[in-house]
Amino acid sequence: MITRDDVRAAATRIAPYIRHTPLLAADGLQFKCEFLQSTGVFKTRGAFNRQLAAQERGELDPQTGIVTASGGNAGLANAHAAAVLGVRASVFVPLNAPAVKVARLKAYGAEVVQVGTEYAEAYAAAAEHAASTGALFCHAYDQPEIxxxxxxxxxxxxxxxxxxxxxxxxxxxxxxxxxxxASAHHRAKVVAVEPENCPTLHSALAAGGPVDIAVSGVAADSLGARRTGDIAWELAQQTSPISVLVSDEAIVEARSRLWRDYRIPAEHGAAAAYAAIASGAYTPAEGEKVAVIICGANTDPQTLA
Structure with a gap:
């Protein structure tokens, strides 16, 4: 089980390497502007925590390096952390990963290998690479340090x-x-928002445990895991989040509103949280103080309108 103590230890470890991103008060909400994080995504936090902790334990050889599988963002975060720490990075991504993310991975100096059409296929190839080379495997979402x-x-x-x-x-x-x-338990409730076409946690909650699902839709490049992580399932059982689904249309509209009204350049996955509020999938009570995490901005700016 991940606890708040683990989170606070991570905060101390990664503080020299990440940005404390601001809160933007707007229209009765607080937007957590994590799209301003290094590499444009929250995953930078877990990437540094994983690699720094492995260094502390003597488990990370700079020449063998790290390997990760990603729809794009976890790869960017781990490639950036590896570059800062002087470590080799190999990143496995699906063939349909956004070109803007692939180009940035290469700019960070990572070896990029494109495999399959879904995250699960890239994951299998990355795990095989880790087993054969001894590279430190950095999971996109289901490791304690991440x-x-x-x-x-x-x-x-x-x-x-x-x-x-x-x-x-x-x-x-x-x-x-x-x-x-893990951090907010007993301090704030958590609303977990998923696209209707990628309902991993929602499906797990309905089934009483993690299940494999088909994934598709506008946010599949960043939210398209086939199965919720074991750690997420454990935390969901302990904390009982409010689980809501949003349509692709709501995500597209929320992304457009974030840019039009606030000049926030969110990718589709990052707009999903706001889509829950904007579409009414989650309606705050009167006086409820709500923070909405805008977690990533790795998107083609030409598609913002």
Whole structure:
């Protein structure tokens, strides 16, 4: 079980390497502007925590390096952390990963290998690479150090706005949700938002345990895990999040509104959390103080309108 103590330890470890991103008060909400994080995504927190902790234990050889599988964002975060720490990075991504993310991975100096059409296929290839080379495997969302690093985001929210009642977070494999739940448990409730076409946690809650699902839709590149992570499931059982689904149409509209009204350049997965509020999938009570995490901005700016 990941606890708040794990999250606070991660916060101390990664503090020299990450940005404390701001809260933006707007229209009765607090937007956590994590899209301003290094590499444009929250996953930088977990990547540094995983690699730094492995260094502390003597488990990370710079020449053998790290390997990860990703729809794009976990790869960017781990490639950036590896570059800062002087470590080799290999990143396995699906063939349909956004070109903007692939180009940035290469700019960070990572070896990029494109395999299959879904995250699960890239994951299998990355795991085989780790087994054959001894590279440190950095999971996109289901390792304790990855989850604890992600949870530092909630520590910042509740440090900057202790009166926040509710944190709204997009869910893919569940690493960010799990970290938020571990940090915020007993301090704020968590609303877990998923696309209707990628309902991993929602399906697990309905089935009484993690299940494999088909994934598709506009946010599949970042939220398209087939199965919720074991850590996310464990935290969901302990913390009982509010689970809501949003349509692709709601995500597209929320992304457009974030850019039009606030000049926030969110990718589709990052707009899902706001889509829950904007579409009415989650309606705050009167006086409820809500923080909405905008967790990533790795998108083609030409598609913003």
């Amino acid at each position: 989850v604890a690093g992600a949870g530092t985001l909630a520590e910042e929210i509740l440090q900057d706005a202790p009166d926040v009642d509710t944190i709204v977070v997009a869910v893919g494999g569940g690493g960010l949700f799990a970290g938020i739940a």
